[in-house]
Amino acid sequence: MSYGDGMGVRVRSEERRAAIVTAALEVIAERGYRGASLAAVAERVGLTQQGLLHYFPTKDALLVAVLEERDRWDALPARPRRLDLLASLVEYNAMRPGIVQTFSALLGESVTEGHPARGYFTERYAQVRAGMADVLRAEYGDRLPNGLTPERTAPLLVAVMDGLQYQWLLDPDAVDMPGAFRDFLTLLGEG
Amino acid sequence: MSYGDGMGVRVRSEERRAAIVTAALEVIAERGYRGASLAAVAERVGLTQQGLLHYFPTKDALLVAVLEERDRWDALPARPRRLDLLASLVEYNAMRPGIVQTFSALLGESVTEGHPARGYFTERYAQVRAGMADVLRAEYGDRLPNGLTPERTAPLLVAVMDGLQYQWLLDPDAVDMPGAFRDFLTLLGEG
Numbered sequence: 001m002s003y004g005d006g007m008g009v010r011v012r013s014e015e016r017r018a019a020i021v022t023a024a025l026e027v028i029a030e031r032g033y034r035g036a037s038l039a040a041v042a043e044r045v046g047l048t049q050q051g052l053l054h055y056f057p058t059k060d061a062l063l064v065a066v067l068e069e070r071d072r073w074d075a076l077p078a079r080p081r082r083l084d085l086l087a088s089l090v091e092y093n094a095m096r097p098g099i100v101q102t103f104s105a106l107l108g109e110s111v112t113e114g115h116p117a118r119g120y121f122t123e124r125y126a127q128v129r130a131g132m133a134d135v136l137r138a139e140y141g142d143r144l145p146n147g148l149t150p151e152r153t154a155p156l157l158v159a160v161m162d163g164l165q166y167q168w169l170l171d172p173d174a175v176d177m178p179g180a181f182r183d184f185l186t187l188l189g190e191g
Numbered sequence: 192m193s194y195g196d197g198m199g200v201r202v203r204s205e206e207r208r209a210a211i212v213t214a215a216l217e218v219i220a221e222r223g224y225r226g227a228s229l230a231a232v233a234e235r236v237g238l239t240q241q242g243l244l245h246y247f248p249t250k251d252a253l254l255v256a257v258l259e260e261r262d263r264w265d266a267l268p269a270r271p272r273r274l275d276l277l278a279s280l281v282e283y284n285a286m287r288p289g290i291v292q293t294f295s296a297l298l299g300e301s302v303t304e305g306h307p308a309r310g311y312f313t314e315r316y317a318q319v320r321a322g323m324a325d326v327l328r329a330e331y332g333d334r335l336p337n338g339l340t341p342e343r344t345a346p347l348l349v350a351v352m353d354g355l356q357y358q359w360l361l362d363p364d365a366v367d368m369p370g371a372f373r374d375f376l377t378l379l380g381e382g
Contacts, residue, residue: 029303031304032223035303101303107299125358129358152370156375159350159354160351167316171313171316180350183347186338187337187378188378
């Protein structure tokens with residue numbers, strides 16, 4: 001396979017794909033997915049739009065690659081092992097606002113009609129709720145100290161993580177995201 | 192003032208403005224704010240784009256009107272009087288997915304760079320957190336049964352409401368939004 005720019009080897013191609021995904025993450029963080037254009041992503045990595053289409057034939061294909069990349073970084077939320085690791089993840093997120101911003105903007109857009117990430121998020125949330133319920137069961141058994149089941153608590157745990165992200169992104173000085181999440185974990189542990 | 196279409200009286204003009212705001216709400220719910228065009232809004236109310244610009248000279252002016260209209264409907268979240276009214280608001284929201292979708296999509300977009308609603312949401316969340324803290328203090332005094340202050344609990348309350356909306360919008364059959372919110376209120380009341 002020849003790319004016309006002389007970088008036909010596979011390793012180089014994978015590096016280029018990774019650079020495109022990173023650029024897409026940045027552009028989405030700045031403009032949202034609907035506002036992000038392939039042209040802007042191409043410009044950021046020094047490709048023509050035609051050159052970009054060689055790696056990702058559609059904008060949706062690029063979006064899926066972005067979301068998959070995000071999941072690779074965050075193996076934690078889908079399969080967290082312990083509640084204290086979740087608190088660490090929230091602390092980690094507080095140090096990378098760009099990624100949190102991209103995720104939050106995409107989640108927001110995904111609830112609009114016909115958004116290409118809607119299926120991804122719907123499926124992902126079902127998995128994340130199930131994973132959280134497993135973690136809660138491992139920690140507390142079939143009932144938490146407050147009497148709720150792990151399955152009824154899981155959506156609240158996920159909601160607090162997501163909701164705090166919006167408040168923190170909008171006003172990082174006013175909202176201590178990791179501290180607030182630890183407060184919530186304390187709430188869960190009391191009965 | 193003459194509009195060229197012969198409806199120059201003030202009452203008629205306000206009705207038209209209201210119709211435009213309603214149409215904008217619908218278009219934003221379908222496409223998100225960045226995807227919503229003035230042309231689509233104009234078409235929905237049977238105006239030319241030029242005719243629409245008479246009422247709202249910019250897209251941002253229309254967005255602000257949409258957000259203000261939403262706040263008029265929802266006097267509750269900014270100034271709720273009691274915790275049980277909050278539960279009623281969540282139940283009410285579960286019957287109007289379109290409004291919740293518009294709000295959630297705009298909140299998501301607002302965290303992207305330079306979004307015109309960013310200032311609105313930042314200011315609104317500061318007010319909502321302060322209002323929630325007042326409600327919690329009226330209900331529980333300076334400490335909740337779990338030991339947290341109203342000020343530390345308020346961001347969690349807001350986060351749960353917002354986060355549950357995303358999960359419910361993506362998968363209404365899997366997430367009982369009002370039930371989950373009542374579970375959270377129960378959590379708050381136990382120590």
